[in-house]
Amino acid sequence: MNNTFLQACRGQKTTHTPVWFMRQAGRYLPEYQKIRGKVSFLELCKTPELAVEVTLQPIDIFGFDAAILFSDILIPMEAMGLELEFHEGRGPLFPTPVRSQKAVDALVIPVPEEQLPFVLETIRLLRLTLQVPLIGFAGAPFTLATYLIEGGSSKVFLHTKKMMFQEPQLFHNLMAKITACTSVYLQAQARAGAQALQLFDSWVGILAPCDYEEFVLPYTRSIIRDLRAGTDVPIIYFANNGATLTDLTTTVGADVLGFDWRLPIREAVARAGRHAVQGNIDPLALFLPPKQLEERIRTMLIDAQDAQGYIFNLGHGIQPETPTEHVRIAVNAVHRFSGKS
Numbered sequence: 001m002n003n004t005f006l007q008a009c010r011g012q013k014t015t016h017t018p019v020w021f022m023r024q025a026g027r028y029l030p031e032y033q034k035i036r037g038k039v040s041f042l043e044l045c046k047t048p049e050l051a052v053e054v055t056l057q058p059i060d061i062f063g064f065d066a067a068i069l070f071s072d073i074l075i076p077m078e079a080m081g082l083e084l085e086f087h088e089g090r091g092p093l094f095p096t097p098v099r100s101q102k103a104v105d106a107l108v109i110p111v112p113e114e115q116l117p118f119v120l121e122t123i124r125l126l127r128l129t130l131q132v133p134l135i136g137f138a139g140a141p142f143t144l145a146t147y148l149i150e151g152g153s154s155k156v157f158l159h160t161k162k163m164m165f166q167e168p169q170l171f172h173n174l175m176a177k178i179t180a181c182t183s184v185y186l187q188a189q190a191r192a193g194a195q196a197l198q199l200f201d202s203w204v205g206i207l208a209p210c211d212y213e214e215f216v217l218p219y220t221r222s223i224i225r226d227l228r229a230g231t232d233v234p235i236i237y238f239a240n241n242g243a244t245l246t247d248l249t250t251t252v253g254a255d256v257l258g259f260d261w262r263l264p265i266r267e268a269v270a271r272a273g274r275h276a277v278q279g280n281i282d283p284l285a286l287f288l289p290p291k292q293l294e295e296r297i298r299t300m301l302i303d304a305q306d307a308q309g310y311i312f313n314l315g316h317g318i319q320p321e322t323p324t325e326h327v328r329i330a331v332n333a334v335h336r337f338s339g340k341s
């Protein structure tokens with residue numbers, strides 16, 4: 001059993017630097033495309049045998065030190081009673097956005113064992129075969145709220161910010177409801193066997209720190225506080241584009257802070273204090289010529305050496321166009337330069 005990832009999460013010494021990539025199971029892999037050619041994305045997420053297969057693919061192919069459950073942050077939103085669609089090339093869509101108190105009241109807090117049994121079954125099945133730790137995850141409340149309010153992906157987040165500034169109580173009510181859902185969902189994942197939990201806050205980078213503090217931080221903090229009461233799995237908080245929020249994100253209560261590439265890793269380590277650090281190579285740096293890619297990784301490992309636990313990762317999800325050979329080169333470089341025998 002390779003436990004380097006969990007050791008790093010806990011700030012313990014490891015034989016080598018553990019590495020996994022956000023979105024490591026996905027479209028850049030021909031093996032994933034083959035399965036996706038036969039079923040829709042939502043069917044794939046809801047069929048445990050297939051979700052298990054695509055979760056294992058990057059582990060078997062590249063030797064990552066952790067697996068991440070194959071699912072999506074929006075899956076539990078469907079369980080809250082919302083219609084969710086994925087369209088080829090357009091990303092997720094909620095045909096009926098949540099923009100009124102009536103719509104917020106209509107959201108249900110799911111019982112994961114009843115509305116999301118396929119996720120828990122996928123976790124249980126994975127634990128039977130995995131030789132590396134399994135990461136469960138959820139979207140952090142703000143990131144989920146943006147999808148619900150906008151009805152899908154967005155660039156300026158007009159409806160989200162309009163609600164925050166014009167109807168703050170409505171925004172708080174929505175955040176509270178998503179928080180309750182996320183809290184029970186993550187607890188269920190831990191009970192099913194997830195060995196670490198990551199909260200993805202993909203869109204907090206659009207917020208002024210004062211708004212993050214008022215509208216976001218209390219909710220994420222309360223999810224982590226609830227988790228601490230029932231389980232001791234390490235918790236990773238990834239605030240994408242969050243360099244300007246680090247004074248606040250360090251107070252969220254996580255064990256590990258994930259960083260995007262906009263902050264030099266040395267600075268991320270300094271700001272993270274006693275947290276373990278995860279990150280943060282630019283996902284598109286995987287397009288560098290091999291020698292330069294290896295050089296960049298070597299430098300990052302040196303710059304991160306004072307971290308209280310370090311997990312090598314991308315600064316955001318891997319792009320579908322990424323050459324698989326360069327993923328192999330990167331994983332091998334992390335292992336080789338950090339002393340894996």
Ligand SMILES: Cc1c2[nH]c(c1CCC(=O)O)Cc1[nH]c(c(CCC(=O)O)c1C)Cc1[nH]c(c(CCC(=O)O)c1C)Cc1[nH]c(c(C)c1CCC(=O)O)C2
Pocket residue numbers: 021022023024025026027036041068069070071072073074090091092137153200202240317
């Ligand atoms: C914002 C967000 C989403 N989903 C997720 C986030 C947070 C991370 C981030 O910021 O990227 C998280 C996610 N999505 C997926 C995983 C699986 C596990 C893994 O990391 O390998 C995880 C952890 C699979 C997926 N989620 C999605 C795919 C592609 C679906 C396909 O096969 O067509 C996969 C493999 C679809 C998805 N899902 C989402 C979008 C915007 C899209 C469309 C854009 C895109 O395709 O990248 C929402």
